[in-house]
Amino acid sequence: MKKRVLFVDDEASVLDGLQRLLRQKRNEWEMAFAPGGREALGLMKEKPFDVIVSDMRMPEMSGAELLTTVMNEYPKTVRFALSGQTDREMFFQSLSSSHQFLSKPCEAECLINTIERAFSLRELLLSANLTRLVTQLRVIPSLPKLYVDVVSELRSPNASVQRVGEIIAQDMAMSVKVLQLINSAFFGLHYHVSSPTQAASLLGLDILKSLVLVVHVFGSAKNVHLPAGLVEHLWAHSLVVGRGAQALARKMDLDKRSVDDAFIAGLFHDLGRLLLILNLPEQYAQAIKGFQEKYVLLTDAETAVFGATHAEIGGYLLGLWGFSDPVVEAAAFHHRPSECIGNHTGILAAVHVASASDNIWGELSATRPYAELDKKYLEKAGFAAPLDDWMTLCRQVSAQGYKKNG
Ligand SMILES: [Fe+2]
Numbered sequence: 172m173k174k175r176v177l178f179v180d181d182e183a184s185v186l187d188g189l190q191r192l193l194r195q196k197r198n199e200w201e202m203a204f205a206p207g208g209r210e211a212l213g214l215m216k217e218k219p220f221d222v223i224v225s226d227m228r229m230p231e232m233s234g235a236e237l238l239t240t241v242m243n244e245y246p247k248t249v250r251f252a253l254s255g256q257t258d259r260e261m262f263f264q265s266l267s268s269s270h271q272f273l274s275k276p277c278e279a280e281c282l283i284n285t286i287e288r289a290f291s292l293r294e295l296l297l298s299a300n301l302t303r304l305v306t307q308l309r310v311i312p313s314l315p316k317l318y319v320d321v322v323s324e325l326r327s328p329n330a331s332v333q334r335v336g337e338i339i340a341q342d343m344a345m346s347v348k349v350l351q352l353i354n355s356a357f358f359g360l361h362y363h364v365s366s367p368t369q370a371a372s373l374l375g376l377d378i379l380k381s382l383v384l385v386v387h388v389f390g391s392a393k394n395v396h397l398p399a400g401l402v403e404h405l406w407a408h409s410l411v412v413g414r415g416a417q418a419l420a421r422k423m424d425l426d427k428r429s430v431d432d433a434f435i436a437g438l439f440h441d442l443g444r445l446l447l448i449l450n451l452p453e454q455y456a457q458a459i460k461g462f463q464e465k466y467v468l469l470t471d472a473e474t475a476v477f478g479a480t481h482a483e484i485g486g487y488l489l490g491l492w493g494f495s496d497p498v499v500e501a502a503a504f505h506h507r508p509s510e511c512i513g514n515h516t517g518i519l520a521a522v523h524v525a526s527a528s529d530n531i532w533g534e535l536s537a538t539r540p541y542a543e544l545d546k547k548y549l550e551k552a553g554f555a556a557p558l559d560d561w562m563t564l565c566r567q568v569s570a571q572g573y574k575k576n577g
């Protein structure tokens with residue numbers, strides 16, 4: 172069946188351009204073009220679309236408003252914000268209402284690639300094995316109320332760093348934990364951050380809200396009876412990989428948004444492991460045993476036991492929680508990036524290398540140097556040459572993380 176894709180822009184010339192650019196896809200996609208939000212919602216009502224790509228700045232109904240309505244009424248539709256505007260407000264709003272932000276002008280190849288990746292990601296996350304595994308999970312960390320409040324504030328037309336800081340500050344316990352983390356050696360900041368508002372303006376709201384979530388998720392695993400040190404280890408590994416992926420993304424000269432996404436993806440890349448440990452501890456122990464004794468990769472051992480891997484299940488939950496596509500994709504493919512189709516943004520590579528490096532050099536040592544690296548992928552994506560430098564950089568991040576936070 173053809174995929175249905177809807178493009179929305181108030182400028183006729185942009186729509187004409189898109190129509191021309193995308194003619195090559197007309198046998199695979201059923202495309203429609205709407206000049207505004209109202210028309211777009213009318214078309215959605217007739218028959219929902221699989222994907223909507225909307226301009227952000229439109230006179231009658233803004234792109235953020237349109238995408239938020241689509242999110243609420245048609246949650247299965249994949250939402251892309253396409254915008255030439257880079258102002259902060261527009262960006263905040265697009266962050267919380269879209270799966271991915273695309274900058275104008277967007278070449279046909281980039282647009283097609285992004286939409287196709289969105290389809291393949293969803294196919295992976297809806298695969299029968301994974302769905303079967305998901306239904307076995309009883310303990311799924313919920314989104315904390317604070318996080319939901321922050322996200323809804325970000326969606327409001329007058330969202331501000333100040334307001335978000337105030338909302339977080341109202342939850343004293345969470346503020347203390349998040350500030351502790353920000354002021355710890357992991358962040359390597361050279362000054363003391365004393366309030367959530369200051370943290371928001373220094374780190375950006377997207378990073379701050381992810382820290383609130385990661386602290387909550389790991390906090391909720393604290394009281395569960397698990398082998399000593401397991402959750403602590405995963406926590407340290409998550410932080411190290413977040414920082415490592417961020418450092419690699421900077422080294423690749425990615426834009427600020429992608430550097431932030433690399434950090435966030437690194438922070439959550441092994442969320443699936445936490446989920447499996449919490450829900451199916453005995454089977455997980457069995458998978459780890461297979462991994463250690465039979466000299467196989469962890470993901471292969473997991474597939475043998477569960478039919479899916481921690482990477483896919485983590486990606487699934489991140490998708491459900493509304494994380495952007497590049498973050499979900501990096502988590503879902505972080506062990507096998509070559510299975511991810513299309514051209515890549517660098518975020519996946521950053522998380523893949525940072526995680527593999529920490530598994531080799533860090534305390535989760537797999538004692539199999541480079542075995543976890545997907546060489547085929549790194550070569551194809553043009554990342555083979557800087558690999559040694561990258562590994563050195565990640566090793567420094569790991570050493571710093573474990574030394575100071577032991
Ligand atoms: Fe992993």
Ligand SMILES: [Fe+2]
Nearest residue numbers: 412440441526
């Ligand atoms: Fe990892």
